[in-house]
Amino acid sequence: MKALILFGHGARDGRWREPFDRLASLWREQHSNTPVELAFLEMMQPSLEEAVSSLSAQGATQITVVPVFFGQGGHLRNDFPVLLEDCQKKFPKISLGTTPAVGEDLAVLQAIIDFSTKSI
Amino acid sequence: MKALILFGHGARDGRWREPFDRLASLWREQHSNTPVELAFLEMMQPSLEEAVSSLSAQGATQITVVPVFFGQGGHLRNDFPVLLEDCQKKFPKISLGTTPAVGEDLAVLQAIIDFSTKSI
Numbered sequence: 001m002k003a004l005i006l007f008g009h010g011a012r013d014g015r016w017r018e019p020f021d022r023l024a025s026l027w028r029e030q031h032s033n034t035p036v037e038l039a040f041l042e043m044m045q046p047s048l049e050e051a052v053s054s055l056s057a058q059g060a061t062q063i064t065v066v067p068v069f070f071g072q073g074g075h076l077r078n079d080f081p082v083l084l085e086d087c088q089k090k091f092p093k094i095s096l097g098t099t100p101a102v103g104e105d106l107a108v109l110q111a112i113i114d115f116s117t118k119s120i
Numbered sequence: 121m122k123a124l125i126l127f128g129h130g131a132r133d134g135r136w137r138e139p140f141d142r143l144a145s146l147w148r149e150q151h152s153n154t155p156v157e158l159a160f161l162e163m164m165q166p167s168l169e170e171a172v173s174s175l176s177a178q179g180a181t182q183i184t185v186v187p188v189f190f191g192q193g194g195h196l197r198n199d200f201p202v203l204l205e206d207c208q209k210k211f212p213k214i215s216l217g218t219t220p221a222v223g224e225d226l227a228v229l230q231a232i233i234d235f236s237t238k239s240i
Contacts, residue, residue, distance in 0.1 A: 016193030073136030
């Protein structure tokens, strides 16, 4: 079974995660057969490993991790691949894949332009 | 004259800003009469004040600052309003406005869902 992890940075202020919770809700409304979990790099729970463990317990065998980041800096280029490799070692039966950061996607950028156009 | 500032967090790795540069290019292609500048909270230039100064020199009188952040945590709830107020004091002739973070916009979130759907 396929599953999705939406992976964000995390922050001290709990309200920071609200858009991530909204993303997970949207996903569940639109893809009720494909489980989703959030995961955070730091300062918020669950960790990537906890999210993989939870999806594994739900029967996932193929998990795609989408980095919900704009830019690809040190966190995504250095920290994230190490985390992902550690998870893959801990869950050898799960096929773990990833994608570019969402900020690399032209449609996401265009939605930001459209939002700015409405706002100005 | 109206103008736009796309305001991001900033990062140590210079490549982090690539999607922000792409956003500014998209804006210029689609709104050639409305100047745009990027600005960063930390670790990258220009600062918000530098961006306001640059747009003011280009003749802007009404500037909208769009926070290109997913979540609204301490940076947007505490640091950003202080920065914006300082800028307003330094440029009293400019009308400075702002918007919610782009992560509050449903179309931006849906674009992330669509990207995830294609990726899984």
